[in-house]
Amino acid sequence: MPPPPFNEIVVLSARSPHVFGSRHPHVLRTNFSLDGNNTLLICVCLSNVLSMRDRDSRVSERSESTYDFWSRRHYVIATVGIAALSGCTGGGGGGEGETETADQTTEPTREVEEDEDDEEDEDDEHEELPEGVSQEEFDRGPVPDVYASATSIGGERRNPDALLTKSDVQFSEYDEALENSAHQPGRCCANCHEYIIDMNGDEFGACVAVEGYIDGADWCTVWEELPEPNVPEGLSEAELPTAEVPEAYRTASSQGGEERVPDDLFTQEEVMLTESVDAIAEGTAPPGQSCGNCAEFIPDQNDDSWGACAKVEGYVAVEDWCTVWEHITEEL
Numbered sequence: 001m002p003p004p005p006f007n008e009i010v011v012l013s014a015r016s017p018h019v020f021g022s023r024h025p026h027v028l029r030t031n032f033s034l035d036g037n038n039t040l041l042i043c044v045c046l047s048n049v050l051s052m053r054d055r056d057s058r059v060s061e062r063s064e065s066t067y068d069f070w071s072r073r074h075y076v077i078a079t080v081g082i083a084a085l086s087g088c089t090g091g092g093g094g095g096e097g098e099t100e101t102a103d104q105t106t107e108p109t110r111e112v113e114e115d116e117d118d119e120e121d122e123d124d125e126h127e128e129l130p131e132g133v134s135q136e137e138f139d140r141g142p143v144p145d146v147y148a149s150a151t152s153i154g155g156e157r158r159n160p161d162a163l164l165t166k167s168d169v170q171f172s173e174y175d176e177a178l179e180n181s182a183h184q185p186g187r188c189c190a191n192c193h194e195y196i197i198d199m200n201g202d203e204f205g206a207c208v209a210v211e212g213y214i215d216g217a218d219w220c221t222v223w224e225e226l227p228e229p230n231v232p233e234g235l236s237e238a239e240l241p242t243a244e245v246p247e248a249y250r251t252a253s254s255q256g257g258e259e260r261v262p263d264d265l266f267t268q269e270e271v272m273l274t275e276s277v278d279a280i281a282e283g284t285a286p287p288g289q290s291c292g293n294c295a296e297f298i299p300d301q302n303d304d305s306w307g308a309c310a311k312v313e314g315y316v317a318v319e320d321w322c323t324v325w326e327h328i329t330e331e332l
Contacts, residue, residue: 130202130213139166139212146199147206153292153318154193154226156208163211169220171210174287177219186281190216190290191319193224197255197293201332205293217288226292226319229305241268241314248301249308256295256331258310265313271322273312279321292318295326 129138142148142160151157170180177183189195189207195214196206204213209222231237244250244262253259272279276290291297291307297316298308309316311324 130204133213137212141211141213143206143211143213144200144202147196150196150199150206152194152196152208153290154195154224156194158196158206158208163207164209164222166210166212166220169210169222171218171220173215174217174219180219182221183219186277186279187219187223188216188280188287189214189218189220189223190288190293191226191276191280193226194222195292198327198329198332201329203327203329215288216290216293217286226317227305228319229315229317232304232306232315241273243314245306245308245313245315246302246304249298252298252301252308254296254298254310256297256310256326256328258296258331260298260308260310265309266311266324268312268314268316268322271312271324273316273320273322275317276319276321285321285325289321289325289327290318291316291320291322291325293328294321295328295331296324 129135141163147158148160149158170182172180174188177188178185189205192207194208194210195216196208197216198205204215206212207214207222210220231240235243249260250262251260272284274284276285276292279285280287280289291309294309296310296312297318298310299318300307305317306315307318308314309322309324312322
């Protein structure tokens with residue numbers, strides 16, 4: 001939080017204090033000798049500060065940032081006046097050989113806040129590990145038993161004895177992948193055929209091809225496109241967004257445990273349903289999101305490669321995305 005505005009500025013001398021300032025609750029103190037010229041300079045500073053105070057009173061209803069700007073102007077004006085006074089040495093009634101100094105207070109709290117912000121930024125650069133998991137385990141495994149031979153969103157089963165290391169596949173977070181010439185915009189683990197979604201509530205999944213813990217917003221060179229399902233017999237592609245889904249989906253529960261209510265659904269147009277890769281590439285969706293790891297998604301129930309949604313009507317594919325996306329972790 002920025003420091004509150006100053007209430008007063010007290011200039012102390014060997015003789016008496018001189019006070020000038022406005023309504024702000026900080027005190028700035030400095031010690032020096034005063035003579036006639038110096039007293040005149042203080043009067044000039046007082047005029048400036050009071051002028052700024054009057055201006056500030058006329059804009060009291062502005063935002064906090066504007067308010068803080070004028071407060072800092074008060075501080076600058078006062079500091080300039082004090083600095084000028086500190087340059088006046090010797091003659092003028094201060095006594096021979098007397099040197100005047102100004103011990104200006106600065107804003108140490110702001111420096112501390114900036115240091116803390118830098119430390120927080122550094123912490124943010126490191127991915128938070130699941131509780132009790134070391135960095136080596138995170139990178140190399142073993143992953144929890146629930147993933148050992150689990151099935152990916154593309155339907156492929158994991159073999160723990162036939163995995164690549166992350167270094168083998170140029171594994172990285174999405175932002176870093178953007179600098180890799182092998183990466184294409186929009187591609188991430190959440191829309192990869194090999195990805196296994198979070199199954200134990202720790203926010204991480206796994207991969208059928210790569211060892212260690214995997215986040216949906218990661219990427220590697222083994223990324224594989226999810227196949228586009230065939231249009232069901234008797235329907236056209238244009239009918240898929242509004243078509244009634246097969247009986248197996250109509251009141252089914254999503255992978256997050258929410259039951260589908262056929263009479264209480266959004267249209268696909270309302271939720272901007274599109275393919276995950278396209279939504280991420282265009283900036284509509286953040287990396288790491290697809291229907292595959294959404295709590296509202298109902299996976300394939302009849303081997304036609306299509307799914308459905310507990311919130312949205314029509315046929316929905318695992319590689320799709322929409323604005324009602326909710327992380328599966330939230331429901332585990």
